[in-house]
Amino acid sequence: MSNPIITFVGAGNMAASLIGGLRAQGVPASAIRASEPGSEQRNRLQREHGIATFSDNAEAIKGADLIVLAVKPQIMKAVCLDLAAHLASNQVIISIAAGISCASLESWLGERPVVRCMPNTPALLRQGVSGLFANPRVSAEQKAQAEQVLSAVGLALWLDNEAQIDAVTAVSGSGPAYFFLLIEAMTEAGEQLGLPRETAARLSIQTALGAARMASESDVDASELRRRVTSPNGTTEAAINTFQAGGFEALVQQALNAAANRSAELAEQLGQ
Numbered sequence: 001m002s003n004p005i006i007t008f009v010g011a012g013n014m015a016a017s018l019i020g021g022l023r024a025q026g027v028p029a030s031a032i033r034a035s036e037p038g039s040e041q042r043n044r045l046q047r048e049h050g051i052a053t054f055s056d057n058a059e060a061i062k063g064a065d066l067i068v069l070a071v072k073p074q075i076m077k078a079v080c081l082d083l084a085a086h087l088a089s090n091q092v093i094i095s096i097a098a099g100i101s102c103a104s105l106e107s108w109l110g111e112r113p114v115v116r117c118m119p120n121t122p123a124l125l126r127q128g129v130s131g132l133f134a135n136p137r138v139s140a141e142q143k144a145q146a147e148q149v150l151s152a153v154g155l156a157l158w159l160d161n162e163a164q165i166d167a168v169t170a171v172s173g174s175g176p177a178y179f180f181l182l183i184e185a186m187t188e189a190g191e192q193l194g195l196p197r198e199t200a201a202r203l204s205i206q207t208a209l210g211a212a213r214m215a216s217e218s219d220v221d222a223s224e225l226r227r228r229v230t231s232p233n234g235t236t237e238a239a240i241n242t243f244q245a246g247g248f249e250a251l252v253q254q255a256l257n258a259a260a261n262r263s264a265e266l267a268e269q270l271g272q
Ligand SMILES: NC(=O)C1=CN([C@@H]2O[C@H](COP(=O)(O)OP(=O)(O)OC[C@H]3O[C@@H](n4cnc5c(N)ncnc54)[C@H](O)[C@@H]3O)[C@@H](O)[C@H]2O)C=CC1
Pocket: 009, 010, 011, 012, 013, 014, 015, 035, 036, 037, 038, 041, 057, 070, 071, 072, 073, 075, 079, 096, 097, 098, 118, 119, 120, 121, 173
């Protein structure tokens, strides 16, 4: 595939990760641009990745094939309304903003190819996962180009309908925070059991990493891996029984429902 020109509008944490991932995959600096009001971020991108940077969004998108919108959801409408008059009809919009629907983007930018994505912060280490949804105006080639951008920082999975983005947000968009919460709680509990805090933290973190790698690399599912750790009448069983007596699975379901509902609610509020 020849290299499409990609412009990032907004070059904070998520955009910088995507740019780093694309460069590491061999996408030339000449194919990537970024528009960003912060001079520090612009200088850093020039220095670290050799890409052209702009302070003017309209200037930055001239001639781009793909435009990645990576500003905060709260300013997306204003950014889009400013860009609308400067867009060419064949330019593809890729939005990574939480809670901004394709319909809202098209109402601000006009009818055009739009890919809506929900990445997550492990993208910073190129260990992210994203859900992607394309509106019907996106061609197969444009889909492949959008997938190349998101797969530069991890796994990219296509969704059949846009409503599934709320579920992706609940599972993987917000998901890193759930694992951090478990690490925090296990560290605290380990300390209460008499371990030095630093030791409890390292045990918890390395266990999370090891378990995630086993779940990812093993050919059996998580429940079977769990069964293999759980000796009958043993220590794991004692802990799992305690989690389940406290309604662990139902609580996880409720928490993810709350995240998905909030995602839909934000789309309603921010999409006006
Ligand atoms: N942090 C997370 O866990 C996730 C974030 N996202 C989405 O990614 C998007 C970006 O998030 P972050 O990179 O974390 O935020 P960030 O705050 O690091 O980056 C946003 C950048 O936009 C720049 N900006 C502000 N006004 C601008 C304008 N008018 N034109 C161009 N650029 C402008 C800011 O200076 C900043 O560098 C958000 O929409 C967020 O919803 C999506 C998935 C997960």
